[in-house]
Amino acid sequence: xxxxxxxxxxxxxxYIGWQKQLKGDSIQGEIERAIKCITxxxxxxxxSGRTDSGVHALGQVANFLTxxxxxxxxxxxxxxxxxxxxxxxxxxEEVPCDFHARYDAIGKKYMYLIYNNPIRNPIYRxxxxxxxxxxNYKNMKEGAKYVIGTHDFSAFMASNSxxxxxxxxISNAYLSKKNExxxxxxxGNGFLYNMVRIIVGTLIEIGxxxxxxxxxxxxxxxxxxxxxxxxxxxQGLFLERVYY
Amino acid sequence: xxxxxxxxxxxxxxYIGWQKQLKGDSIQGEIERAIKCITxxxxxxxxSGRTDSGVHALGQVANFLTxxxxxxxxxxxxxxxxxxxxxxxxxxEEVPCDFHARYDAIGKKYMYLIYNNPIRNPIYRxxxxxxxxxxNYKNMKEGAKYVIGTHDFSAFMASNSxxxxxxxxISNAYLSKKNExxxxxxxGNGFLYNMVRIIVGTLIEIGxxxxxxxxxxxxxxxxxxxxxxxxxxxQGLFLERVYY
Numbered sequence: 001x002x003x004x005x006x007x008x009x010x011x012x013x014x015y016i017g018w019q020k021q022l023k024g025d026s027i028q029g030e031i032e033r034a035i036k037c038i039t040x041x042x043x044x045x046x047x048s049g050r051t052d053s054g055v056h057a058l059g060q061v062a063n064f065l066t067x068x069x070x071x072x073x074x075x076x077x078x079x080x081x082x083x084x085x086x087x088x089x090x091x092x093e094e095v096p097c098d099f100h101a102r103y104d105a106i107g108k109k110y111m112y113l114i115y116n117n118p119i120r121n122p123i124y125r126x127x128x129x130x131x132x133x134x135x136n137y138k139n140m141k142e143g144a145k146y147v148i149g150t151h152d153f154s155a156f157m158a159s160n161s162x163x164x165x166x167x168x169x170i171s172n173a174y175l176s177k178k179n180e181x182x183x184x185x186x187x188g189n190g191f192l193y194n195m196v197r198i199i200v201g202t203l204i205e206i207g208x209x210x211x212x213x214x215x216x217x218x219x220x221x222x223x224x225x226x227x228x229x230x231x232x233x234x235q236g237l238f239l240e241r242v243y244y
Numbered sequence: 245x246x247x248x249x250x251x252x253x254x255x256x257x258x259y260i261g262w263q264k265q266l267k268g269d270s271i272q273g274e275i276e277r278a279i280k281c282i283t284x285x286x287x288x289x290x291x292s293g294r295t296d297s298g299v300h301a302l303g304q305v306a307n308f309l310t311x312x313x314x315x316x317x318x319x320x321x322x323x324x325x326x327x328x329x330x331x332x333x334x335x336x337e338e339v340p341c342d343f344h345a346r347y348d349a350i351g352k353k354y355m356y357l358i359y360n361n362p363i364r365n366p367i368y369r370x371x372x373x374x375x376x377x378x379x380n381y382k383n384m385k386e387g388a389k390y391v392i393g394t395h396d397f398s399a400f401m402a403s404n405s406x407x408x409x410x411x412x413x414i415s416n417a418y419l420s421k422k423n424e425x426x427x428x429x430x431x432g433n434g435f436l437y438n439m440v441r442i443i444v445g446t447l448i449e450i451g452x453x454x455x456x457x458x459x460x461x462x463x464x465x466x467x468x469x470x471x472x473x474x475x476x477x478x479q480g481l482f483l484e485r486v487y488y
Binding site for chain 2: 009010011056058076080085086087088089090119120121122123125127
Protein backbone atom coordinates (compact mmCIF):
# COMPACT_ATOMS: atom_id res chain seq x y z
CA UNK A 1 0.00 0.00 0.00
CA UNK A 2 1.76 3.21 -1.16
CA UNK A 3 2.78 5.65 1.55
CA UNK A 4 2.47 9.26 0.36
CA UNK A 5 4.43 12.12 1.91
CA UNK A 6 2.98 15.62 1.52
CA UNK A 7 4.77 18.92 2.06
CA UNK A 8 2.21 21.53 3.00
CA UNK A 9 1.97 25.32 3.23
CA UNK A 10 -0.88 27.03 5.01
CA UNK A 11 -2.07 30.25 6.51
CA UNK A 12 -3.36 29.24 9.93
CA UNK A 13 -5.52 32.33 10.55
CA UNK A 14 -8.87 30.71 9.88
CA TYR A 15 -8.22 27.32 11.50
CA ILE A 16 -8.33 25.84 14.97
CA GLY A 17 -4.87 24.44 14.21
CA TRP A 18 -3.47 21.39 12.47
CA GLN A 19 -5.35 18.77 14.42
CA LYS A 20 -8.93 17.69 13.93
CA GLN A 21 -11.16 18.49 16.88
CA LEU A 22 -14.83 18.13 17.62
CA LYS A 23 -15.58 21.71 16.64
CA GLY A 24 -14.06 24.01 14.06
CA ASP A 25 -12.07 23.67 10.83
CA SER A 26 -8.62 22.14 11.03
CA ILE A 27 -5.87 21.83 8.43
CA GLN A 28 -5.81 18.05 8.94
CA GLY A 29 -9.57 17.88 8.46
CA GLU A 30 -9.44 19.91 5.24
CA ILE A 31 -6.68 17.77 3.72
CA GLU A 32 -8.30 14.48 4.76
CA ARG A 33 -11.53 15.71 3.15
CA ALA A 34 -9.64 16.57 -0.05
CA ILE A 35 -8.00 13.12 -0.07
CA LYS A 36 -11.41 11.50 0.33
CA CYS A 37 -12.68 13.65 -2.53
CA ILE A 38 -10.06 12.40 -4.97
CA THR A 39 -9.51 8.81 -3.75
CA UNK A 40 -12.75 7.93 -1.98
CA UNK A 41 -10.65 6.79 0.98
CA UNK A 42 -10.91 7.85 4.62
CA UNK A 43 -7.26 8.20 5.56
CA UNK A 44 -5.49 9.04 8.77
CA UNK A 45 -3.13 11.87 7.93
CA UNK A 46 -0.06 11.86 10.21
CA UNK A 47 1.78 15.21 10.54
CA SER A 48 5.26 15.94 11.87
CA GLY A 49 3.50 17.62 14.76
CA ARG A 50 0.55 19.88 15.51
CA THR A 51 0.50 23.58 14.93
CA ASP A 52 -1.77 25.80 17.02
CA SER A 53 -4.64 27.94 15.84
CA GLY A 54 -3.30 30.91 13.88
CA VAL A 55 0.16 29.39 13.32
CA HIS A 56 1.31 29.09 9.69
CA ALA A 57 3.44 26.57 7.84
CA LEU A 58 5.83 26.91 4.93
CA GLY A 59 6.86 23.25 5.03
CA GLN A 60 4.68 21.08 7.27
CA VAL A 61 5.06 17.38 6.43
CA ALA A 62 2.42 14.67 6.67
CA ASN A 63 1.94 11.15 5.32
CA PHE A 64 -0.90 8.73 4.62
CA LEU A 65 -1.42 5.27 3.15
CA THR A 66 -3.53 4.89 0.03
CA UNK A 67 -4.72 2.28 -2.46
CA UNK A 68 -5.23 4.94 -5.09
CA UNK A 69 -3.50 4.66 -8.47
CA UNK A 70 -2.93 8.41 -8.71
CA UNK A 71 0.79 8.90 -9.48
CA UNK A 72 2.40 10.13 -6.22
CA UNK A 73 3.74 13.36 -7.74
CA UNK A 74 0.29 14.21 -9.15
CA UNK A 75 -1.38 14.15 -5.74
CA UNK A 76 -0.35 17.75 -5.12
CA UNK A 77 -2.19 19.07 -8.18
CA UNK A 78 -5.28 16.94 -7.55
CA UNK A 79 -5.47 17.89 -3.88
CA UNK A 80 -4.95 21.60 -4.51
CA UNK A 81 -8.05 21.67 -6.72
CA UNK A 82 -10.06 20.45 -3.71
CA UNK A 83 -8.41 22.50 -0.97
CA UNK A 84 -9.29 26.02 0.18
CA UNK A 85 -6.93 28.76 -0.96
CA UNK A 86 -5.19 29.09 2.40
CA UNK A 87 -3.83 25.53 2.20
CA UNK A 88 -1.48 24.30 -0.54
CA UNK A 89 0.30 21.00 -1.11
CA UNK A 90 3.67 21.99 -2.54
CA UNK A 91 5.15 18.49 -2.84
CA UNK A 92 3.84 14.93 -2.96
CA GLU A 93 5.99 11.80 -3.30
CA GLU A 94 5.99 8.13 -2.46
CA VAL A 95 8.12 7.16 0.54
CA PRO A 96 9.02 3.75 2.07
CA CYS A 97 6.04 2.11 3.73
CA ASP A 98 7.53 2.55 7.21
CA PHE A 99 8.01 6.33 6.88
CA HIS A 100 6.18 8.11 9.71
CA ALA A 101 5.97 11.92 9.54
CA ARG A 102 6.06 12.30 13.32
CA TYR A 103 8.34 9.53 14.61
CA ASP A 104 10.91 9.93 11.83
CA ALA A 105 11.31 13.71 12.16
CA ILE A 106 14.82 14.44 13.45
CA GLY A 107 14.49 18.21 13.57
CA LYS A 108 12.43 21.29 12.82
CA LYS A 109 12.99 24.87 11.86
CA TYR A 110 10.65 27.68 12.88
CA MET A 111 10.51 31.33 11.95
CA TYR A 112 8.85 34.09 13.99
CA LEU A 113 8.18 37.57 12.63
CA ILE A 114 7.98 40.69 14.78
CA TYR A 115 6.90 44.01 13.29
CA ASN A 116 8.48 46.70 15.45
CA ASN A 117 6.89 50.02 14.57
CA PRO A 118 4.66 52.41 16.54
CA ILE A 119 2.06 52.06 13.76
CA ARG A 120 0.55 48.73 12.72
CA ASN A 121 0.93 47.42 9.17
CA PRO A 122 -2.28 46.18 7.50
CA ILE A 123 -0.40 44.14 4.87
CA TYR A 124 1.67 42.20 7.42
CA ARG A 125 -0.99 41.88 10.07
CA UNK A 126 -1.79 38.18 9.63
CA UNK A 127 1.86 37.16 9.70
CA UNK A 128 3.57 39.25 12.35
CA UNK A 129 3.41 40.12 16.02
CA UNK A 130 3.07 43.88 16.08
CA UNK A 131 5.21 45.37 18.86
CA UNK A 132 4.61 49.14 18.94
CA UNK A 133 7.14 50.05 21.65
CA UNK A 134 10.90 50.27 20.92
CA UNK A 135 12.92 47.06 21.22
CA ASN A 136 16.65 46.80 21.81
CA TYR A 137 17.45 44.56 18.87
CA LYS A 138 21.12 44.12 19.81
CA ASN A 139 20.24 42.72 23.23
CA MET A 140 17.60 40.40 21.77
CA LYS A 141 20.14 39.11 19.26
CA GLU A 142 22.57 38.50 22.12
CA GLY A 143 19.85 36.78 24.17
CA ALA A 144 18.98 34.35 21.36
CA LYS A 145 22.47 32.85 21.58
CA TYR A 146 21.80 31.58 25.11
CA VAL A 147 19.06 29.32 23.80
CA ILE A 148 21.49 27.30 21.68
CA GLY A 149 22.61 23.96 23.09
CA THR A 150 21.14 20.94 24.86
CA HIS A 151 19.02 22.08 27.79
CA ASP A 152 16.05 21.14 29.89
CA PHE A 153 13.56 23.66 28.51
CA SER A 154 10.85 23.18 31.17
CA ALA A 155 10.79 26.94 31.78
CA PHE A 156 9.88 27.44 28.13
CA MET A 157 7.01 24.97 28.01
CA ALA A 158 3.32 25.72 28.45
CA SER A 159 2.34 24.65 31.95
CA ASN A 160 0.22 21.50 32.15
CA SER A 161 2.14 19.95 29.27
CA UNK A 162 2.84 16.29 29.72
CA UNK A 163 5.96 14.93 28.00
CA UNK A 164 8.47 12.21 28.84
CA UNK A 165 11.51 14.44 28.51
CA UNK A 166 11.84 18.21 28.51
CA UNK A 167 15.41 18.14 27.22
CA UNK A 168 15.86 19.46 23.70
CA UNK A 169 18.84 20.39 21.56
CA ILE A 170 18.71 23.74 19.79
CA SER A 171 21.29 23.76 17.03
CA ASN A 172 20.69 27.32 15.90
CA ALA A 173 18.76 30.39 17.05
CA TYR A 174 19.34 33.85 15.63
CA LEU A 175 17.73 37.16 14.85
CA SER A 176 17.96 39.26 11.72
CA LYS A 177 16.36 42.55 10.77
CA LYS A 178 14.93 44.12 7.62
CA ASN A 179 13.74 47.64 8.33
CA GLU A 180 11.06 47.30 11.01
CA UNK A 181 10.75 43.54 10.57
CA UNK A 182 12.60 41.33 13.05
CA UNK A 183 13.00 37.69 11.99
CA UNK A 184 13.73 35.03 14.58
CA UNK A 185 14.81 31.63 13.28
CA UNK A 186 15.28 28.60 15.45
CA UNK A 187 16.29 25.04 14.61
CA GLY A 188 16.40 22.05 16.88
CA ASN A 189 15.74 18.34 17.28
CA GLY A 190 12.35 19.01 18.81
CA PHE A 191 10.26 21.64 20.53
CA LEU A 192 8.08 21.54 23.63
CA TYR A 193 4.53 22.86 23.55
CA ASN A 194 4.60 26.66 22.93
CA MET A 195 8.40 26.64 23.29
CA VAL A 196 9.16 28.91 20.32
CA ARG A 197 6.46 31.40 21.30
CA ILE A 198 7.65 31.53 24.92
CA ILE A 199 11.26 32.04 23.78
CA VAL A 200 10.05 34.91 21.56
CA GLY A 201 8.04 36.39 24.44
CA THR A 202 11.19 36.24 26.58
CA LEU A 203 13.37 37.83 23.88
CA ILE A 204 10.84 40.65 23.68
CA GLU A 205 11.20 41.21 27.44
CA ILE A 206 14.95 41.43 26.82
CA GLY A 207 14.23 43.93 24.02
CA UNK A 208 12.18 45.99 26.48
CA UNK A 209 14.97 45.93 29.07
CA UNK A 210 12.94 43.90 31.57
CA UNK A 211 15.50 41.10 31.30
CA UNK A 212 19.20 40.93 30.41
CA UNK A 213 20.40 38.69 27.55
CA UNK A 214 22.19 36.32 29.94
CA UNK A 215 19.00 35.92 31.99
CA UNK A 216 17.98 33.31 29.41
CA UNK A 217 20.56 30.98 30.98
CA UNK A 218 19.20 31.55 34.48
CA UNK A 219 15.64 30.99 33.33
CA UNK A 220 16.63 27.72 31.63
CA UNK A 221 18.38 26.59 34.84
CA UNK A 222 15.40 27.55 37.00
CA UNK A 223 13.02 25.25 35.05
CA UNK A 224 10.37 27.72 36.18
CA UNK A 225 7.82 28.77 33.55
CA UNK A 226 6.96 31.88 35.57
CA UNK A 227 10.42 33.36 35.10
CA UNK A 228 10.21 33.27 31.29
CA UNK A 229 8.29 35.86 29.28
CA UNK A 230 4.71 35.57 28.07
CA UNK A 231 3.73 33.34 25.14
CA UNK A 232 4.00 35.46 21.99
CA UNK A 233 0.85 35.36 19.84
CA UNK A 234 0.45 32.65 17.17
CA GLN A 235 0.21 34.73 14.00
CA GLY A 236 3.95 35.51 13.91
CA LEU A 237 4.93 31.83 13.92
CA PHE A 238 5.76 29.72 10.86
CA LEU A 239 6.78 26.06 10.80
CA GLU A 240 9.42 26.46 8.12
CA ARG A 241 10.86 23.03 7.63
CA VAL A 242 10.87 19.49 9.04
CA TYR A 243 14.05 17.45 8.80
CA TYR A 244 14.14 13.67 8.26
CA UNK B 245 -9.39 75.69 9.21
CA UNK B 246 -6.51 73.20 9.45
CA UNK B 247 -5.93 70.99 6.42
CA UNK B 248 -4.74 67.53 7.44
CA UNK B 249 -2.79 65.23 5.14
CA UNK B 250 -2.96 61.50 5.85
CA UNK B 251 -0.65 58.80 4.51
CA UNK B 252 -2.54 55.53 4.45
CA UNK B 253 -1.79 51.82 4.10
CA UNK B 254 -4.49 49.27 3.42
CA UNK B 255 -5.19 45.78 2.30
CA UNK B 256 -7.89 46.20 -0.33
CA UNK B 257 -9.17 42.60 -0.28
CA UNK B 258 -12.35 43.26 1.67
CA TYR B 259 -13.31 46.60 0.13
CA ILE B 260 -15.10 47.79 -2.98
CA GLY B 261 -12.15 50.13 -3.47
CA TRP B 262 -11.13 53.55 -2.22
CA GLN B 263 -14.24 55.44 -3.21
CA LYS B 264 -17.54 55.51 -1.34
CA GLN B 265 -20.39 53.95 -3.30
CA LEU B 266 -24.01 53.23 -2.60
CA LYS B 267 -23.30 49.64 -1.62
CA GLY B 268 -20.35 48.01 0.10
CA ASP B 269 -17.50 49.06 2.37
CA SER B 270 -14.95 51.49 0.98
CA ILE B 271 -11.63 52.68 2.39
CA GLN B 272 -12.82 56.30 2.09
CA GLY B 273 -16.01 55.43 3.95
CA GLU B 274 -14.15 53.71 6.78
CA ILE B 275 -11.74 56.61 7.27
CA GLU B 276 -14.48 59.27 7.08
CA ARG B 277 -16.39 57.27 9.71
CA ALA B 278 -13.30 57.15 11.94
CA ILE B 279 -12.79 60.92 11.53
CA LYS B 280 -16.41 61.50 12.51
CA CYS B 281 -15.87 59.24 15.52
CA ILE B 282 -13.00 61.32 16.88
CA THR B 283 -13.97 64.85 15.72
CA UNK B 284 -17.73 64.69 15.34
CA UNK B 285 -17.28 66.20 11.87
CA UNK B 286 -18.57 64.90 8.54
CA UNK B 287 -15.59 65.54 6.30
CA UNK B 288 -14.98 65.03 2.61
CA UNK B 289 -11.79 63.04 2.37
CA UNK B 290 -9.92 63.76 -0.87
CA UNK B 291 -7.50 61.05 -2.05
CA SER B 292 -4.69 61.25 -4.62
CA GLY B 293 -6.88 58.99 -6.71
CA ARG B 294 -9.12 55.95 -6.45
CA THR B 295 -7.90 52.43 -6.08
CA ASP B 296 -10.07 49.55 -7.30
CA SER B 297 -11.58 46.77 -5.25
CA GLY B 298 -8.82 44.40 -4.11
CA VAL B 299 -5.99 46.86 -4.79
CA HIS B 300 -3.71 47.67 -1.85
CA ALA B 301 -1.84 50.78 -0.77
CA LEU B 302 1.45 51.28 1.01
CA GLY B 303 1.29 55.06 0.74
CA GLN B 304 -2.06 56.41 -0.41
CA VAL B 305 -2.44 60.11 0.43
CA ALA B 306 -5.64 61.96 1.34
CA ASN B 307 -6.53 65.28 2.95
CA PHE B 308 -9.46 66.84 4.79
CA LEU B 309 -10.36 70.11 6.52
CA THR B 310 -11.18 70.07 10.20
CA UNK B 311 -12.03 72.36 13.10
CA UNK B 312 -10.76 69.83 15.58
CA UNK B 313 -8.06 70.77 18.08
CA UNK B 314 -6.41 67.33 17.89
CA UNK B 315 -2.69 67.95 17.20
CA UNK B 316 -2.13 67.03 13.52
CA UNK B 317 0.52 64.38 14.25
CA UNK B 318 -1.79 62.70 16.80
CA UNK B 319 -4.54 62.09 14.27
CA UNK B 320 -2.86 58.89 13.13
CA UNK B 321 -2.98 57.30 16.57
CA UNK B 322 -6.54 58.44 17.24
CA UNK B 323 -7.82 57.28 13.85
CA UNK B 324 -6.07 53.89 14.05
CA UNK B 325 -7.97 53.09 17.24
CA UNK B 326 -11.22 53.53 15.29
CA UNK B 327 -10.19 51.86 12.02
CA UNK B 328 -10.41 48.17 11.08
CA UNK B 329 -7.12 46.27 11.11
CA UNK B 330 -6.76 46.25 7.34
CA UNK B 331 -6.46 50.06 7.22
CA UNK B 332 -3.73 52.03 8.95
CA UNK B 333 -2.85 55.73 8.99
CA UNK B 334 0.94 55.80 9.01
CA UNK B 335 1.39 59.58 8.92
CA UNK B 336 -0.72 62.65 9.71
CA GLU B 337 0.42 66.24 9.39
CA GLU B 338 -0.90 69.74 8.82
CA VAL B 339 -0.40 71.10 5.29
CA PRO B 340 -1.11 74.52 3.74
CA CYS B 341 -4.84 75.17 3.39
CA ASP B 342 -4.68 74.97 -0.41
CA PHE B 343 -3.10 71.50 -0.48
CA HIS B 344 -5.26 69.12 -2.53
CA ALA B 345 -4.32 65.43 -2.49
CA ARG B 346 -5.54 64.87 -6.05
CA TYR B 347 -4.77 68.10 -7.92
CA ASP B 348 -1.36 68.57 -6.33
CA ALA B 349 -0.07 65.05 -7.00
CA ILE B 350 2.77 65.26 -9.53
CA GLY B 351 3.49 61.56 -9.73
CA LYS B 352 2.80 58.08 -8.44
CA LYS B 353 4.66 54.85 -7.95
CA TYR B 354 2.98 51.46 -8.17
CA MET B 355 4.23 47.96 -7.46
CA TYR B 356 2.76 44.76 -8.89
CA LEU B 357 3.65 41.29 -7.57
CA ILE B 358 3.54 38.12 -9.66
CA TYR B 359 4.07 34.72 -8.06
CA ASN B 360 5.41 32.47 -10.80
CA ASN B 361 5.27 28.90 -9.58
CA PRO B 362 3.22 25.87 -10.71
CA ILE B 363 1.87 25.63 -7.13
CA ARG B 364 0.00 28.46 -5.45
CA ASN B 365 1.27 30.02 -2.23
CA PRO B 366 -1.30 30.42 0.59
CA ILE B 367 0.77 33.03 2.44
CA TYR B 368 1.12 35.33 -0.58
CA ARG B 369 -2.32 34.76 -2.03
CA UNK B 370 -3.90 38.08 -1.11
CA UNK B 371 -0.97 40.07 -2.48
CA UNK B 372 0.13 38.41 -5.70
CA UNK B 373 -1.13 37.32 -9.06
CA UNK B 374 -0.39 33.61 -9.21
CA UNK B 375 0.88 32.64 -12.67
CA UNK B 376 1.37 28.85 -12.71
CA UNK B 377 2.89 28.53 -16.23
CA UNK B 378 6.53 29.42 -16.95
CA UNK B 379 7.32 33.04 -17.81
CA ASN B 380 10.33 34.30 -19.74
CA TYR B 381 11.50 36.84 -17.19
CA LYS B 382 14.26 38.24 -19.39
CA ASN B 383 11.82 39.14 -22.15
CA MET B 384 9.38 40.70 -19.69
CA LYS B 385 12.20 42.79 -18.23
CA GLU B 386 13.13 43.89 -21.75
CA GLY B 387 9.47 44.68 -22.56
CA ALA B 388 9.06 46.91 -19.50
CA LYS B 389 11.65 49.32 -20.93
CA TYR B 390 9.39 50.15 -23.87
CA VAL B 391 6.82 51.62 -21.51
CA ILE B 392 9.19 54.36 -20.34
CA GLY B 393 8.73 57.80 -21.90
CA THR B 394 5.94 60.16 -22.81
CA HIS B 395 3.29 58.32 -24.80
CA ASP B 396 -0.39 58.27 -25.60
CA PHE B 397 -1.37 55.24 -23.52
CA SER B 398 -4.91 54.81 -24.96
CA ALA B 399 -4.14 51.15 -25.71
CA PHE B 400 -3.44 50.63 -22.01
CA MET B 401 -6.62 52.21 -20.69
CA ALA B 402 -9.85 50.41 -19.78
CA SER B 403 -12.30 50.97 -22.61
CA ASN B 404 -15.15 53.40 -21.83
CA SER B 405 -12.81 55.57 -19.80
CA UNK B 406 -13.37 59.26 -20.26
CA UNK B 407 -10.36 61.52 -19.78
CA UNK B 408 -9.21 64.77 -21.32
CA UNK B 409 -5.77 63.52 -22.27
CA UNK B 410 -4.43 59.99 -22.60
CA UNK B 411 -0.81 61.13 -22.72
CA UNK B 412 1.27 60.19 -19.69
CA UNK B 413 4.97 60.24 -18.87
CA ILE B 414 6.44 57.09 -17.37
CA SER B 415 9.75 57.95 -15.77
CA ASN B 416 10.66 54.43 -14.68
CA ALA B 417 9.37 50.88 -15.18
CA TYR B 418 11.38 47.82 -14.28
CA LEU B 419 11.16 44.24 -13.14
CA SER B 420 13.11 42.46 -10.43
CA LYS B 421 12.97 38.91 -9.16
CA LYS B 422 13.31 37.18 -5.80
CA ASN B 423 12.98 33.43 -6.21
CA GLU B 424 9.51 32.86 -7.66
CA UNK B 425 8.37 36.41 -6.94
CA UNK B 426 8.46 38.90 -9.81
CA UNK B 427 8.19 42.57 -8.78
CA UNK B 428 7.14 45.17 -11.30
CA UNK B 429 7.63 48.80 -10.31
CA UNK B 430 6.38 51.72 -12.33
CA UNK B 431 6.59 55.45 -11.74
CA GLY B 432 5.00 58.23 -13.72
CA ASN B 433 3.26 61.58 -13.64
CA GLY B 434 -0.12 59.90 -13.82
CA PHE B 435 -1.90 56.71 -14.79
CA LEU B 436 -5.02 56.01 -16.86
CA TYR B 437 -7.75 53.76 -15.55
CA ASN B 438 -6.40 50.17 -15.21
CA MET B 439 -3.18 51.25 -16.94
CA VAL B 440 -0.76 49.44 -14.60
CA ARG B 441 -2.81 46.24 -14.64
CA ILE B 442 -3.07 46.26 -18.46
CA ILE B 443 0.69 46.84 -18.75
CA VAL B 444 1.25 43.88 -16.42
CA GLY B 445 -1.19 41.73 -18.42
CA THR B 446 0.76 42.64 -21.56
CA LEU B 447 4.14 41.89 -19.95
CA ILE B 448 2.76 38.48 -18.98
CA GLU B 449 1.84 37.83 -22.62
CA ILE B 450 5.45 38.70 -23.45
CA GLY B 451 6.56 36.26 -20.75
CA UNK B 452 4.41 33.57 -22.35
CA UNK B 453 5.90 34.26 -25.81
CA UNK B 454 2.59 35.51 -27.23
CA UNK B 455 4.17 38.93 -27.78
CA UNK B 456 7.72 40.16 -28.32
CA UNK B 457 9.23 42.81 -25.99
CA UNK B 458 9.25 45.45 -28.75
CA UNK B 459 5.55 44.82 -29.45
CA UNK B 460 4.89 47.19 -26.54
CA UNK B 461 5.93 50.06 -28.83
CA UNK B 462 3.58 48.93 -31.60
CA UNK B 463 0.72 48.53 -29.17
CA UNK B 464 1.29 52.04 -27.80
CA UNK B 465 1.33 53.44 -31.34
CA UNK B 466 -1.84 51.56 -32.29
CA UNK B 467 -3.85 53.21 -29.47
CA UNK B 468 -5.94 50.04 -29.68
CA UNK B 469 -6.92 48.48 -26.35
CA UNK B 470 -7.56 45.15 -28.07
CA UNK B 471 -3.91 44.71 -28.99
CA UNK B 472 -2.69 44.95 -25.39
CA UNK B 473 -2.92 42.04 -22.95
CA UNK B 474 -5.72 41.39 -20.47
CA UNK B 475 -6.12 43.41 -17.28
CA UNK B 476 -4.11 41.64 -14.57
CA UNK B 477 -6.13 40.96 -11.39
CA UNK B 478 -6.27 43.61 -8.64
CA GLN B 479 -4.71 41.72 -5.73
CA GLY B 480 -1.13 42.02 -7.07
CA LEU B 481 -1.31 45.82 -7.24
CA PHE B 482 -0.02 48.24 -4.61
CA LEU B 483 -0.12 52.04 -4.73
CA GLU B 484 3.32 52.52 -3.25
CA ARG B 485 3.82 56.27 -3.15
CA VAL B 486 2.32 59.56 -4.26
CA TYR B 487 4.65 62.43 -5.10
CA TYR B 488 3.87 66.11 -4.44
